[in-house]
Amino acid sequence: MVMTKEERKQYNKKYHQSPKGKMCNKIANWKQKTKNGYGLICENKGEYEYIYDRWLRYERCEECSKKYNEDNWKCMDHCHLTGLFRDILCHSCNMKRQDNSSGISNISKHNNGWLYQITIKGNKHSKYSKDLEFLKEYKIEYEKKYLYNI
Numbered sequence: 001m002v003m004t005k006e007e008r009k010q011y012n013k014k015y016h017q018s019p020k021g022k023m024c025n026k027i028a029n030w031k032q033k034t035k036n037g038y039g040l041i042c043e044n045k046g047e048y049e050y051i052y053d054r055w056l057r058y059e060r061c062e063e064c065s066k067k068y069n070e071d072n073w074k075c076m077d078h079c080h081l082t083g084l085f086r087d088i089l090c091h092s093c094n095m096k097r098q099d100n101s102s103g104i105s106n107i108s109k110h111n112n113g114w115l116y117q118i119t120i121k122g123n124k125h126s127k128y129s130k131d132l133e134f135l136k137e138y139k140i141e142y143e144k145k146y147l148y149n150i
Contacts, residue, residue, distance in 0.1 A: 023052050030076055040076060051076075051085055061090035084141075093137030107135055118143070 003011065015021040027048045030040040042048050055074070060067050068074045068090060075094040077086040089097070107116045113130035116139050125142070128136045 026133055040078050058088050062087045063089050063093040066090055
């Protein structure tokens with residue numbers, strides 16, 4: 001069955017108002033590359049859906065526990081260099097994280113392994129490993145301790 005232009009328009013409008021349509025739109029917005037760097041990057045579709053589910057359910061900031069509102073809205077905290085998801089935070093906490101970092105944080109291929117590098121308030125730190133999964137965990141723990149003071 002072929003839809004007319006008007007039927008297609010109505011179908012699209014109804015879809016974008018449905019729960020699945022809203023989820024797809026939100027995830028598409030998170031994925032967009034910005035002038036500051038990468039949008040959110042996940043290895044598989046299920047991760048996006050898991051994060052979206054958290055986005056819907058969480059009513060308070062994961063860091064300060066303040067309730068989200070018009071003045072302190074919900075933000076998707078992620079690394080703008082790697083696109084990796086960190087947390088769902090209020091705008092205030094998200095801005096504090098940006099203030100504590102120079103924005104230089106990444107894991108890159110190096111020789112026969114991987115190199116994690118970060119600069120915090122002018123101090124450079126690096127860690128080399130042949131095990132990428134270990135380095136990803138190391139990055140999370142290091143940044144929690146030294147970047148976010150968690």
